[in-house]
Amino acid sequence: xxxxTVSLPGGASWTPQFVTAIDHDKCIGCGRCxxxxxxxxxxxxxxxxxxxxxxDDDEYEKKVMTLAHVANCIGCxxxxxxxxxxxxxxxxxxx
Numbered sequence: 465x466x467x468x469t470v471s472l473p474g475g476a477s478w479t480p481q482f483v484t485a486i487d488h489d490k491c492i493g494c495g496r497c498x499x500x501x502x503x504x505x506x507x508x509x510x511x512x513x514x515x516x517x518x519x520d521d522d523e524y525e526k527k528v529m530t531l532a533h534v535a536n537c538i539g540c541x542x543x544x545x546x547x548x549x550x551x552x553x554x555x556x557x558x559x
Contacts, residue, residue, distance in 0.1 A: 468557040
């Protein structure tokens with residue numbers, strides 16, 4: 465199946481790489497990716513001792529980044545370029 469590719473104004477082709485996953489075991493919850501994402505794709509959530517996401521801010525073991533609105537991703541890969549732990553997985557969109 466062909467991949468979604470964009471022709472840039474200079475004539476070069478670019479294949480956006482859309483975020484598909486975040487490795488929560490590697491994520492340290494630093495928030496750098498959240499700050500560079502202009503599309504509100506990410507959210508910081510609490511994780512309990514068993515690794516389950518929780519809503520209660522008083523009971524979390526640590527916080528990690530999650531994909532809150534993955535449909536907003538434009539494939540720029542800014543999140544993975546800034547991530548100090550290389551938590552992100554990206555893939556091109558299939559047409």
